[in-house]
Amino acid sequence: MTMKKMLVVVTAVTTSLALAACGAASPGSTDKENPPVSAETAAPNTEGAQAGADDAGITPEPGAKLLIWDGAKERPFEEEIAKQFSAKYNVEVQIEEVGPPDTVNRMSNDGPAGIGADVFVIPHNHLGRAVNAGLVLPNDIFGDVTKKSNTESAVIGATSGDKIYAYPRSAETIAMYYNKKLVPTPPKSFDDVVAFSKTFTDKSKNKYGLIWESGNFYFNYPFFAAGGGYVFGKNGTDPHDIGLNTDGAVAGLKLYASLKNDVLPINAGDINPDIKRSLFTKGDAAMDITGPWEMAAYKEALGDDLGIAPIPQINGKPAITFAGIQEVVVNAYSKYPNAAKLYAKFSTSKEAQLQLYKIIGSVPTNTEAQGDAQIKNDPYVSAFVEQSKNSIPMPSIPEMESVWSPIGAALSDIWNSGKDPKEALDNAVKQIKDANSSSAK
Known part of the structure; x- marks a missing residue:
């Protein structure tokens, strides 16, 4: 939970650039056992990358390809979300298993080298360290939507200083x-x-x-x-x-x-x-x-x-x-920040949080998702939702x-x-x- 230290920017060598085939891709991104979700496999819609009203007018960069880091148990969720995202935006998505507690440490090296994930998941108490090290971009385009859609506790956990950086997706308490x-x-x-x-x-x-x-x-x-x-x-x-x-x-x-x-x-x-x-x-x-x-x-x-x-x-x-908040952040070194921000928002929406609940039983932070019938009718998760209403994020300084x-x-x-x-x-x-x-x- 310790944070701070200024980030030293290093120049990626030619071999590192070769590994960055997916924008901020990592070694093994073309592994046949972990194929990317492409426009073809996801059966894209006819609108392609056209921005909708919920996209704040931004579109993915031409030729955008994304690498996502998330935990092993969340992989089925990410695969489903990636398929939906690729279908909507015609963007290829690669998923690599890196547990949220490890992502900031790994990004400290991989981000400046150009081989880190474009989008990754962190516990909220790691956010301050990531921000201080210059590893993540602010949630500038969708910040207001994030604040309106999620619990106060989740928004506090997604904020460092006076600026919101993260996109909350689930809460954990006792x-x-x-x-x-x-x-x-x-x-x-x-x-x-x-x-x-x-x-x-x-x-x-x-x-x-x-x-x-x-x-x-x-x-x-x-x-x-x-x-x-x-x-x-x-x-x-x-x-x-x-x-x-x-x-x-x-x-x-x-x-x-x-x-x-x-x-x-x-x-x-x-x-x-x-x-x-x-x-x-x-x-x-x-x-x-x-x-x-x-x-x-x-x-x-x-x-x-x-x-x-x-x-x-x-x-x-x-x-x-x-409260512990699992949240999505965008790599400050991503070659495709628009596509990455769209994915961060897409993967933390009400619908996405309900999908994550279905797969691993997580507690949503989205207030509409918390009020959904499937959450209210779950006697176990609904109890955690009730307790989360009387929870505060653990300090992250x-x-x-x-x-x-x-x-x-x-x-x-x-x-x-x-x-x-x-x-x-x-x-x-x-x-x-x-x-x-x-x-x-």
Whole structure:
């Protein structure tokens, strides 16, 4: 999540140019196992590359060819979108599997060399680093449409400084999974969680009412935020304004500390994803706070007995979670920026986001897609959509890197040793400020 460093532009040698046959193509772009989606294979329409009313009057450059980077599980989605895009715009599209967490690092070298993808996918918390390195173009043509079409949280995640760069396509946050055999009705508040757990939790039998990673800041941010706590001010962009030890954050952490006795009497270091997964799928944990990455395994284990709901209220306030936004960006070195921007918009439209949902079960950021019947009627994804309405993008500025360790240590001290939340948080905030002050020198 660290960002910054100025980009050194290098001149591509002749061999690099030979690899750039697809504009910003990469080695192997003519591999027979990964053939490009061409105008012929996509059966283009008779309008060819004529711009429609939704294209802001721009058309692809003559002879445009695009290379797209996306993850392996998203490949079927990209292949379908590429086929549709090629049919509409008569532009050849090549897809290469590069996972979103790796794209910015790879683009740092491949972009200046002229062999990077024209369009690639990144987690929102990598955007600041990509912008600072000069790797991505602003979302200038479709920025207003992007802002109007997507949730506020997604737009914040697509923005760096005062400018929108990315095209959001899906959101990821945490919610509460529950076993309907054990919890027919999901709890609305943590008071309800405690009341249920008093009848279910039995450490001697390794049974727990609710389980989650109690030492991991990502999963415990709701306890800070419900009462008004925050990481950094100005939508996570002001590292000098730290709100992790406010009165509201302290109040939330007092509730958090109280949960160890009746809900989850395990030290923080003794809980990890594998342990949680085992307890929940066996019915030894009635509820689990985690993300959509566990959905497939939990559905397989529990079947119709699986339920998902928003995280219960904390001290009478909605539980506010971190959001991760998957977003599409355009390579600043692309030879075909018009075609690339059109693809970025096309692949993040309402229709495209619903297609991505059908293929991998992702949560749309497009507000119309969120209201679509197929999302509303999906009891699992709709729960994540509801929770995402009370989520904020994780800060993407470099100073966020200094937050994890001090706050994680504070959580462990509060949970394991009963340390006073105010004292623990004050100490953690001081460490964060000291670390960021040192790195700024």
